[in-house]
Amino acid sequence: MLESLESLLTKSLQINHAKQIHALILTNAFRHLQPQLLQLILKTHPYNVQTTTHYIKNIIKYSDNNLDTFSITSTIRFFSKNNNFKHSIKLYAQLHYLGLVPSSFAISSALKCCAKVLDDGVGVLIHTHVFKYGFCDCVYVQTSLVDFYAKLGSMDIARKVFDEMRVKNVVSWNSVLAGYVKCGEIEVAQKVFDEMPERDVVSWNSMVLGYGKVGNMDQAEVLFRLMPQRNAASWNVMISGYANSGLVELARRLFDEMPYKNGVSYVTMITSYSKQGDVEAARKIFAEVKEKGLILYNAMIACYVQNGLPNVAVSLFNKMCQPDVSIQPDKMTLASIISACSLLGDKELVASIESYLSKMAIDIDDHLTTSLVDLYAKSGNIDKAYELFHCLQKKDLVAYTAMILGCGINGRENDAIRLFSEMIDAGVSPNLATFTGTLTAYNHLGMVDNGWRCFMTMQEFGLVPSIDHYAIMVDLLGRAGRLKEAHDLIKSMPMKPHAGVWGALLLGCSLHNHLEFGEVAAKHCMELEPDSTGYCTLLANIYASTGRWADAEKLRKLVRKSVFTKAPGSSWIG
């Protein structure tokens, strides 16, 4: 029986056989055959990826560590191919733990995964194995090392490994080239490109990408026209290059011109239009695609969320989950949907997302955690937000900003300010949103001087205050009665103040009964928003409290009159 099962295992490539044998082996008696079982499953693919993953995990779990290098390597490659990089890395660690000698395949696959998830710990460990097990002349292993360090941004090490390679192929050259492109060193990349003994379409694409990255689309275009052959990636890097330079029309022209569009092309166009705020153009592209995949849906959903249409995003999400479409959302989808929930304040949807996360065993990474931090903070559960915030592997700009804003709207201004200085100490650079949150906190606390100092540090971070930052500062100064400073700040603004800025000054004036600036501010407000009566009322209050009763009454009459004449649709007079 045992013998026949073993020979069956090696011979059986039929899917139905594979399933039967699988069932048999799981009945305990044949545990020792699990390495072969793994091979069988990986060779025949009797299940879909999800089920296969599930079984493989179980087989490994119950294998009593009797797996061999070959089965583990195949499994590492299976996980890697299905974007399950963390599992690949874990398995490589297990291989090492079992005292098995890794193959060149295991090493290069595991390094690839480390590069994908930027796991420098395991990656560097694998580098020591390369020496230990003597893979110094294996071009695949060495190239994976170059690629790993290049992706990590450690170009000096990548270069060192590359220079020491005795045998190099075009992929090795492309790896260093892509590394220099990635960190924006286009001159060095150009030098590498010139030195290359052989170039293929990937080399050319990297150069086109590199020039696009540094904003030199002219040179990118020159290379694009010059390259001996193009593939879809060539067109796509040009499209995203133009899109990232804000030249969406040129991107679109190439998109229309390209002979064979693929999924990436559509997604690139949708994302470009999304960044431009042109939701309708993005939606048209989306509608054009016949076979819609997960990434396309993700791009469209993100577009809706980012452009203030969370409800549309949620309905598209619901559509993709329906049986006739039946696309499994992943953590990217969920990050956008959580953001939508946060904007909508939809408690029911939040509950269903939470159960989905646990049911589908979604890998909750820092990105996803950050969107949850924002969600809980915005919905008032600041303790839970804090808890998740502390669970983050790496607290980045977005996480700090979400937390600072969250504290601000939950009355924890002191926490917001503390988090701000914590983030600066941690070497994380704030952006405009961070300052919005922090300045708002100072504003609520009425801490004028600290707020002012904070405002002044914006330029140290290379930031130009937006109109809203000015509005917060005017509000802060105005409430504190420092009306001249507020007025001076408005006059110094490089952009035209909107009604919110003047309104903040007017509010300050009404709190402190300051007529001179109050009249100036009110005049601007009424010019900018002639339909709004609130400004008249504020000015009338100033008149009244400074004893100018006649002016006050005149304005109030005006207000009453306009209430009766304006906006008939919303008026009870009808």
Place this chain on the structure above:
DNA sequence: GTAGGGTTAG
């Protein structure tokens, strides 16, 4: 080995 999707404000 090159190209595409996610999180923070308004």
